[in-house]
Amino acid sequence: xxxxxxxxxxxxxxxxxxxxxxxxxxxxxxxxxxxxxxxxxxxxxxxxxxxxxxxxxxxxxxxxxxxxxxxxxxxxxxxxxxxxxxxxxxxxxxxxxxxxxxxxxxxxxxxxxxxxxxxxxxxxxxxxxxxxxxxxxxxxxxxxxxxxxxxxxxxxxxxxxxxxxxxxxxxxxxxxxxxxxxxxxxxxxxxxxx
Amino acid sequence: xxxxxxxxxxxxxxxxxxxxxxxxxxxxxxxxxxxxxxxxxxxxxxxxxxxxxxxxxxxxxxxxxxxxxxxxxxxxxxxxxxxxxxxxxxxxxxxxxxxxxxxxxxxxxxxxxxxxxxxxxxxxxxxxxxxxxxxxxxxxxxxxxxxxxxxxxxxxxxxxxxxxxxxxxxxxxxxxxxxxxxxxxxxxxxxxxxxxxxxxxxxxxxxxxxxxxxxxxxxxxxxxxxxxxxxxxxxxxxxxxxxxxxxxxxxxxxxxxxxxxxxxxxxxxxxxxxxxxxxxxxxxxxxxxxxxxxxxxxxxxxxxxxxxxxxxxxxxxxxxxxxxxxxxxxxxxxxxxxxxxxxxxxxxxxxxxxxxxxxxxxxxxxxxxxxxxxxxxxxxxxxxxxx
Numbered sequence: 318x319x320x321x322x323x324x325x326x327x328x329x330x331x332x333x334x335x336x337x338x339x340x341x342x343x344x345x346x347x348x349x350x351x352x353x354x355x356x357x358x359x360x361x362x363x364x365x366x367x368x369x370x371x372x373x374x375x376x377x378x379x380x381x382x383x384x385x386x387x388x389x390x391x392x393x394x395x396x397x398x399x400x401x402x403x404x405x406x407x408x409x410x411x412x413x414x415x416x417x418x419x420x421x422x423x424x425x426x427x428x429x430x431x432x433x434x435x436x437x438x439x440x441x442x443x444x445x446x447x448x449x450x451x452x453x454x455x456x457x458x459x460x461x462x463x464x465x466x467x468x469x470x471x472x473x474x475x476x477x478x479x480x481x482x483x484x485x486x487x488x489x490x491x492x493x494x495x496x497x498x499x500x501x502x503x504x505x506x507x508x509x510x511x
Numbered sequence: 512x513x514x515x516x517x518x519x520x521x522x523x524x525x526x527x528x529x530x531x532x533x534x535x536x537x538x539x540x541x542x543x544x545x546x547x548x549x550x551x552x553x554x555x556x557x558x559x560x561x562x563x564x565x566x567x568x569x570x571x572x573x574x575x576x577x578x579x580x581x582x583x584x585x586x587x588x589x590x591x592x593x594x595x596x597x598x599x600x601x602x603x604x605x606x607x608x609x610x611x612x613x614x615x616x617x618x619x620x621x622x623x624x625x626x627x628x629x630x631x632x633x634x635x636x637x638x639x640x641x642x643x644x645x646x647x648x649x650x651x652x653x654x655x656x657x658x659x660x661x662x663x664x665x666x667x668x669x670x671x672x673x674x675x676x677x678x679x680x681x682x683x684x685x686x687x688x689x690x691x692x693x694x695x696x697x698x699x700x701x702x703x704x705x706x707x708x709x710x711x712x713x714x715x716x717x718x719x720x721x722x723x724x725x726x727x728x729x730x731x732x733x734x735x736x737x738x739x740x741x742x743x744x745x746x747x748x749x750x751x752x753x754x755x756x757x758x759x760x761x762x763x764x765x766x767x768x769x770x771x772x773x774x775x776x777x778x779x780x781x782x783x784x785x786x787x788x789x790x791x792x793x794x795x796x797x798x799x800x801x802x803x804x805x806x807x808x809x810x811x812x813x814x815x816x817x818x819x820x821x822x823x824x825x826x827x828x829x830x831x832x833x834x835x836x837x838x839x840x841x842x843x844x845x846x847x848x849x850x851x852x853x854x855x856x857x858x859x860x861x862x863x864x865x866x867x868x869x870x871x872x873x874x875x876x877x878x879x880x881x882x883x884x885x886x887x888x889x890x891x892x893x894x895x896x897x898x
Binding site: 355357359360374375376377378379380381382383 | 552553554555556584645646647669670671672674675682684
């Protein structure tokens with residue numbers, strides 16, 4: 318971890334909260350806020366804007382976090398859950414499946430650190446995959462627009478496909494605009510004229 | 512002697528009754544099924560355990576299997592809705608101060624007139640109007656957004672666990688909420704607010720909870736899935752009898768299920784709701800269906816209605832998303848498995864949603880099927896064929 322993480326722990330029980338905070342400090346995470354799971358939870362969370370939320374797997378308030386991550390949209394924050402020792406296989410299964418993290422109980426610093434680090438690495442990877450996916454989708458949409466613009470030129474001016482493409486490219490260069498912008502303008506204009 | 516063991520998750524709500532009854536009255540055991548019911552603290556926990564394979568089946572919010580299959584929230588997992596568990600059953604409540612302001616507008620609470628309630632709410636709603644729903648992917652949210660669309664209301668949805676709805680109303684975390692029973696009635700008893708409407712006044716026949724399972728589990732465990740569906744169907748038919756509903760109420764009241772007094776559960780079961788604390792109560796016909804009018808049939812048109820709404824909300828391609836959603840509601844499986852038991856199957860797997868104002872006879876395999884009214888409060892009709 319190179320950047321300091323802002324972590325929020327949702328825990329009503331004072332002793333348990335202390336234990337978790339202590340374990341996080343030991344693990345090198347100092348920016349930890351503990352909040353209770355009462356009615357103010359969502360508002361406090363929105364105000365704190367944490368990078369990571371730790372909440373007990375059995376806490377029904379978990380559902381409130383779902384809306385929160387929906388509201389924050391692209392800046393999805395990972396939610397880590399801690400569970401008690403009775404379900405260690407669950408945390409492994411969850412982390413493998415790509416849930417942000419399930420931290421097993423008995424939160425000693427040396428145990429919590431690798432789990433959280435794995436979770437974060439996975440979260441970053443998923444975010445990157447998502448942005449790559451978005452980029453790929455955008456590229457595909459741009460290709461379609463350019464193809465339509467080419468088609469319009471082929472129809473209107475009787476050009477060959479390659480000539481249509483060259484014309485688009487030349488126009489873009491002459492006007493100092495992006496190829497996709499020129500193509501989009503042409504498609505929009507043709508729709509208006511139809 | 513049981514041949515299959517199925518771990519099935521549920522959230523403590525009145526509409527978990529078909530699963531509880533399937534187990535307690537041994538409809539499951541008679542199908543050779545050892546049905547284990549595991550109470551879950553939250554919908555996200557239930558969803559994750561289902562996706563991870565710790566639960567084979569689940570009592571789940573009808574939009575959630577579609578959302579999971581689309582990879583919305585949590586991680587992507589192909590999940591099927593094998594059948595509908597319950598139709599309708601939600602209530603809408605508002606805090607005391609808000610209700611008082613609505614009354615001052617000349618509005619009279621009758622639990623049925625969605626249009627009048629929306630108009631009164633529009634006149635007095637704080638900005639924003641904070642509305643509690645149990646989960647972002649829920650019929651509750653769909654109903655609230657459908658009901659208040661086009662109104663001059665700054666709707667702000669918050670997810671609040673059902674048992675905490677009353678407290679959320681008292682503390683001002685929310686101004687109003689939509690929730691499944693008995694949690695609305697609990698808020699009334701706590702004098703946190705009043706019921707102003709039921710879900711059926713917004714959409715008269717909305718699929719509320721479904722029986723869900725992972726698609727790969729269903730493919731590999733066809734016999735267990737079939738046994739489960741047959742048991743749940745029989746439980747729903749049993750629950751249709753008014754006299755049986757009293758027995759079901761007592762069973763649901765037990766600590767391993769809802770752990771609440773029977774009198775608060777009874778209201779949803781009998782459709783006799785108390786809108787205000789210490790009031791006489793109002794009969795709401797069709798408040799909660801488990802069987803009537805092919806209630807358990809997973810209509811592809813219901814799935815499409817949900818799918819189109821999710822697509823628009825999350826910016827997904829509408830046609831493609833609606834098609835995926837249709838595939839989630841397994842009316843094909845329902846036909847194959849429950850058809851041979853001699854039940855009356857609808858002739859089609861899709862219908863116009865919202866077109867029926869009265870109970871209407873429709874084409875069916877045995878010729879005796881009568882569908883219940885399914886209209887939307889604004890009279891709109893959803894045509895699954897598009898346009």
